[in-house]
Amino acid sequence: QQFLSEAYSIWDCVIFATAPLGIITAIVTAIRISGPLWMCALIGRAREDLSSVELELMSSTSRDVGEIWNGETIVRSAGRLNVVQLILIRSESDDPPPKPKSDGSLDPQDDAEKAASEAPKIDVREFENAPNISLNLHSGSEWAILASAALIGTVLQLGVVVYSGSVTFHSGLRKLIPPYSDHVPHLAKMGFILLASGTVILTLALIVVCNVIETSTSEREWRVDNQLKEVRVMWLQRERYVGDQQFDAAILFAREDKHRVLTSQRSSGMKRRVKRSANIESIRHNIWRHVASNRTEWITLTSTTIAMVGFGLQFQGLRFLNWSCSLVQLAAIFAMTLIRATLRRGL
Known part of the structure; x- marks a missing residue:
């Protein structure tokens, strides 16, 4: 669930x-975020407001x-929450601030104000939403790292299907793994078809489910210009x-210099979805609007x-196949879980 909430590509x-690990969790998360009201009722979340969904399942702040x-x-x-985000940018030519120059004035405050007026102006933008820490x-x-991890996951998942096919149809490999068999069991043929088709369907559908959560x-x-070298x-x-919970005063720093700053907020489609779902009683004459009232819900x-x-x-399909196929699938899940944890190690 945490990996899904932080997904943005x-x-x-x-x-x-x-x-995947947590298939049912991903499906329930997508329903809570963008599902029609009747699906939310099926999972016991019909009266859940948008703030609760954002608090538990999204990366956005508001x-x-x-x-x-x-x-x-x-x-x-x-x-x-009383939290303020400050961005310190130091350019490559950090010259000291201009010193007040005496112009014959008797009031030294005039010289200080003149020097302050010569200092570079800083563009300060304020956002209504709380900062994304x-x-x-x-x-x-x-x-590139994300693409490499995606490629590894694809290879691992395809490897499970290839191994299952090999242990089912290759006579030499079939004789090495118990229960040693000289012929292909009928249930094993059906199991491989179910496994291969189910894996493809599940993977493609989960990509769409994750994309629903991500969008x-x-x-x-917000990226920094190339001429600026240090951003804290x-x-x-x-x-x-x-x-009843107390949060003490604190100052937090990012672990290292950054070249970009990310902000996340609820998409405008979320607001439209809630508004339309709330008015579901006004469209009873249209049966399809009962099923799903907009494109996102569909x-x-x-x-x-x-x-x-x-x-x-x-x-x-895994039930009908050799017992080693389930272990290979479990090993692939474990490997991808480690990769996901590594990608989110800084959270």
Whole structure:
């Protein structure tokens, strides 16, 4: 769930969909974020408001949800939090500030004001949303690393299918692994067909499911000009009480110099979805609007349904195949879990 909430590229979706861990969690997350009301009712979330969904499942911040340091780690909390983000940029030519020059004035304050007017102007932009601390504490992974991880996941998942086919149809390999058999069992043939088709269906559907979760937030990337060499990001946090929990004052620094700053907020489509779903009673005459009221809900409904079908086919196929196929699939899941944890090691 944490990996999904921090996904903001197609590579993240592919990394999650190959040898996945937490298939049901991903499906439930997509339904809670962008599913129609009747699907939310099926999982017991019909009365859940958007702030609760954002707090638990998204990377975005808003006027209702923010991130704060609790003394041990960064946590997400509801309500307005007194946290300010500061970005310190030092250029390659950091000259000292101009010194006041005497022009014969009797008031030294005039010279100081004149020197201040000659200093470069700093563009300060204020945002209504709370700052995104977790996205900027670490530098993140470059697209080349993400693409490599996605390629490894694809190879591992294909390797499971290839191994299953080999242990099923290759007579020499079939005789080396118990229960040693001279012929291809009928159920094994069916199991391989179910496994291969289910794996393809599940992987493609999970990519769409992950993309539904990823597009629920809108990320913006603020890059620094090449001529600027050092950028430090810090957060100033005032003491705050949220319910019975106390958050002490703190100053947080990013682990290293950065070349970009990420901001994440709820996409405009999320607001339209909630508004239309709330007015579902006014469109009872249209049966299709009962099923899904907009394009995002249709995509969520279709992708989650297909993912469940693919998961069932893959699971049933593994039951019919040799026992070693399940171990190979488990090893692929374990390897991809380590890769995902490595990619998110800075969180």
